[in-house]
Amino acid sequence: MKQTMTRADLLGLGFMTFAFFLGAGNIIFPPMAGYLAGENMSFAMLGFLITAVGLPLATLLSVAFAGGGLLTMTRMLPAWAGTSIAIATYIIIGPAFATPRTGLVTYEMAVKPFIGSFDGQLMLTLFSVAYFALTLFLSLNQGKLLDAVGKVLTPILVLLLAVLGIAVLVAPQGSVPSVAPEYLGHPVVKGLLEGYNTMDTFGALMFGMLIIDVLKSRGVSNVIQQTRYLAVASVIAASGLALVYIALFQLGGTAGGVMTNPQNGGELVAAYVAMLFGPMGSVVLAGIVGLACLTTSVGLTSACADFFHTLWPRFSYKQCAAAIAVLCAIVANVGLTQLLVISIPVLVAIYPVVVALVAVTFMREWFFNQGMAFRLVLGVALLFGCFDGIKAAGVDLSVLSFLPLFDLGLAWLLPTLAAIVVSLLWRLPEQSALSAE
Structure with a gap:
């Protein structure tokens, strides 16, 4: 072949x-x-x-x-x-x-x-x-x-x-x-x-x-x-x-x-x-x-x-x-109309997780603790993505309007970026000791 x-x-x-x-x-x-x-x-x-x-x-x-x-x-x-x-x-x-x-x-x-x-x-x-x-x-x-x-x-x-x-x-x-x-x-x-x-x-x-x-x-x-x-x-x-x-x-x-x-x-x-x-x-x-x-x-x-x-x-x-x-x-x-009504909130909630996964995949070698980084970043993306998804479903979440970019449907973006930064800087004590040696 x-x-x-x-x-x-x-x-x-x-x-x-x-x-x-x-x-x-x-x-x-x-x-x-x-x-x-x-x-x-x-x-x-x-x-x-x-x-x-x-x-x-x-x-x-x-x-x-x-x-x-x-x-x-x-x-x-x-x-x-x-x-x-x-x-x-x-x-x-x-x-x-x-x-x-x-x-x-x-x-x-x-x-x-x-x-x-x-x-x-x-x-x-x-x-x-x-x-x-x-x-x-x-x-x-x-x-x-x-x-x-x-x-x-x-x-x-x-x-x-x-x-x-x-x-x-x-x-x-x-x-x-x-x-x-x-x-x-x-x-x-x-x-x-x-x-x-x-x-x-x-x-x-x-x-x-x-x-x-x-x-x-x-x-x-x-x-x-x-x-x-x-x-x-x-x-x-x-x-x-x-x-x-x-x-x-x-x-x-x-x-x-x-x-x-x-x-x-x-x-x-x-x-x-x-x-x-x-x-x-x-x-x-x-x-x-x-x-x-x-x-x-x-x-x-x-x-x-x-x-x-x-x-x-x-x-x-x-x-x-x-x-x-x-x-x-x-x-x-x-029918198309009903399918779109059902699908959009679900897609909006899950999409941030996929974007976050792509980001941490490229950056995985930079994390001191890869397991912790993946859990933290994807967990944050899912949590705030769910807020966007619930909002897209028509549920009143005005109580969360204080979140940055929430009105734009991007409440997940800044918290996910913050989680990535924390993951890049986070070192366990034993990791710091090994680095010092």
Whole structure:
């Protein structure tokens, strides 16, 4: 078996990684942020790129740095705690929320506009079964993921996005919108928060190990080579995401007059594409959304199945993938609105833990007591992240409004940074004595 990859294989690996990240949410958030930011679009876009591109890239690299996925990265914690974090993360981003959402968004944006009066619960059920059956089919053979996603589906997706991006730059359909109040004072901070909403850092923890598995299936067994190829694929994916976000921000930033008071980015993109391409606009949009969601669904399903197979070897990869696909089809029937209502508070609560885990993974060699550092930093991130999550659920927590950044949904940030500083400075007496010797 070959131990190296050709340039074409490596480019396909990068495209595959890019496609796994690019879901419908990534297409919806940037244009709405650009629309609301108006003339402050560039500042908002900078903040968005930091959290929507920089954090996922750092997370992928942290997987390579740690030499493994969540279970490896949390090895400094008690076994039960590390396993619990991993299981919770994979369930949240897999069958509970994120993967079913790809099917629901595809139905809402790429199917519903074409079926008219046939829309209903029965049609949603039939679509969910067909969608996740296709996801399962593409996920069953990991060795062919690179060919199916990286070399077939993604180039089509990239072509459609390129057409849209060039059209937006060459033929803007509107004017610069007025700046929304929330983007007047601190557009960079607001952009950071919008990028945070993409939740791609969760996905990066999964996709890092999935990429390693794909490399192994291609005969790349050397750890140094795996790390190098993962880093190259990560940079390719991050560059692709950045270009897509810039184009979509430009779309939103030139959408003044395209429609009045859009409620979400999906409406805005649909109206803009319709003006650009006429009757073919809905078809172009359906192709972009459908492919973006399907590739993400395949990536999430494969990563989740691989994790649960590793955790419980008595269940084969194929059994795990089939179970996840069935659960996703069932959960998808609750509908998009209800799923978002349930999922957002949970994701907001857990996200800080993942960001903190990435940070301490890179810094672990600097801690005098690594076990204590991991427990303290992740514990603080979870505690204050739960406050943000409860607030996102609509519970009145005004009693905690004194916490810095609480109103912005970032109550976890400063306490977590403080915990990192304490961990860097903390030395037990015996450690100090050893250092003195």
